Amino acid sequence: MSIHIGARENDIAKTVLLPGDPMRARYIAENFLENAICYNEVRGMYGFTGIYKGKRVSVQGTGMGIPSISIYVNELITQYGVKNLIRVGTCGSMQEGLNIRDIVLAMSSSTDSAINKLRFNGMDYAPTASFRLLKKAYDIACEKGLNVKVGNVLSSDTFYGDDPDAWRLWAKFGVLAVEMETAGLYTLAAKYGVDALTILTVSDSLVTGHATSSEEREKTFNDMIEIALEVAE
């Protein structure tokens, strides 16, 4: 058992899907995994392990933001030996033509968080996806005929920022979408020499103002989940 995950040593698979929402973790376990066992209920942050097409896979809620996902990722890697971490999250589109339900593969992550400024003594670090997982996910998405975009995302510390137009600067420099965890995930994966990838579904658009409901965010992003499960090793 670790401080935030109430699992025994071998309860968690080598590949873990990481939704921010613990209810999305339960949805994935109930609808995609065979023989799923719930290994964690600490803080209501559900974690499950089950079988997908013969592969043992886990899914662990992470909560929202870099501090929260960092706790789970640290414990999954250092205390449970997890090797592949695949975030399955939602994001807000910053680009015209990137629409609700489109899929984004985060090749890299910019951030307004100070976490890496502190870690690297004021210098900049470029959090980057595992090329192996990224290529595999891209190939699978193309085979499925899905509308997938690959590029830079913004991992923001704020969902409700003070300046409603702050996203426009990032958009001007080609950032595809905003979410809240990937910079932390990729940095920790690099630190520990494991593989990480973020797959996102557009839940709302900062460009058009279109948005999905919280129930849709929990339950209807199946294409992203299937890509992540196909990528799992």
Ligand SMILES: O=P(O)(O)O[C@H]1O[C@H](CO)[C@@H](O)[C@H]1O
């Ligand atoms: O849907 P999840 O995975 O939680 O991801 C996005 O949604 C949350 C904000 O609503 C943040 O965690 C953001 O990154």
Ligand SMILES: O=c1cc[nH]c(=O)[nH]1
């Ligand atoms: O706009 C959005 C949508 C999802 N997640 C975010 O962090 N921001």
